[in-house]
Amino acid sequence: MLKLYYAPGTCALATHIALEEAGAPYEAVRLDFGSQAQRSPEYLVVNPKGRVPALVTESGTLTETPGLLLFVAQRFPDAELAPLSDPFALAQVQEFNSYLCSTVHVAHAHGRRGARWADDAAAIEAMKRKVPATMTECFDLIERKLLKGPWVMGEHYTICDPYLFTIASWLEGDRVDTGKLPRVMEHRRHMLARPAVQKAVAAEGTQIG
């Protein structure tokens, strides 16, 4: 039995959805970020980074969304969540997910976690102010170039889709004009029609859109 540590509103939703899509046996454990549970001594034993997601497997604990998503796809191959045997196609999947984790998630994080990168209160406010512009720039590239449609990689649903859906769920909070992202919004609608997505979203109690 796998165990997923998550908190609502975080990127852990991507792995949560992927586990549902895969029909994986798993338990989801909610951490209360309000009481800083991710920094508790008990949790730091699970994940020394003090963040979510973390996935406890039969072989050990994994963190970092692109790694977790690849694990789910490869561990449950019948779900066909990634083109595992095609080096170019699999690299495209990891390319997209790397862009989400290293550029898009990072752009978003400057609105809430600026203290990671500066100590000065005015600097943290300056970072917050730029989030709508940086997130708009990232999603403009996704809208125009990266999202093939209907799914990220085209006709086949992959581990890119729950990850894009999760990060796109932050757009309204980041004050991005979603009216200019019709293809991303259509992707959201397609995602919300999937039972696995509905189940993970309901379990987390997350409000999308």
Place this chain on the structure above:
Amino acid sequence: MLKLYYAPGTCALATHIALEEAGAPYEAVRLDFGSQAQRSPEYLVVNPKGRVPALVTESGTLTETPGLLLFVAQRFPDAELAPLSDPFALAQVQEFNSYLCSTVHVAHAHGRRGARWADDAAAIEAMKRKVPATMTECFDLIERKLLKGPWVMGEHYTICDPYLFTIASWLEGDRVDTGKLPRVMEHRRHMLARPAVQKAVAAEGTQIG
């Protein structure tokens, strides 16, 4: 014939080394960041993100280091650069590389590319000031927990090693006390003893350490 676009001193060195390790047929094309060649109309056709690395393959162009490294490992399996058929072990590789791209590289980038995340000159200076602390924190975790030794994943050299080596080559410039990172520095020495590393480093004309 693969074509790798790179600039000296960037994370493209990781893929450059991996291509050498794999014995891949490739051509390395240097972009002159001084003249903003990564923003030229010609290059934006290759990579709309305007960054390096980009790898032109027989199937199309790939970007983002964790995707490129996985591609090299899977496309040239005889080099055994990743545990491709073990879902947990491969996820650990992607976990480590995701941490490098989304946390460590991002921490470093605040010293030179702060304008990505704030428009205010004082805020950009505040970000620069914090780089030694954030990079020290990242590498403390790598030193204590993530680097198994002698290679990142233990006894087997993988695509994590050129990536760690590349990002660790920025430590002195980021004013991190490498005296407190003996295992990371030992990893650097092991890397510099490999012919593939020597060849890529010499081709880029990069000074390490």
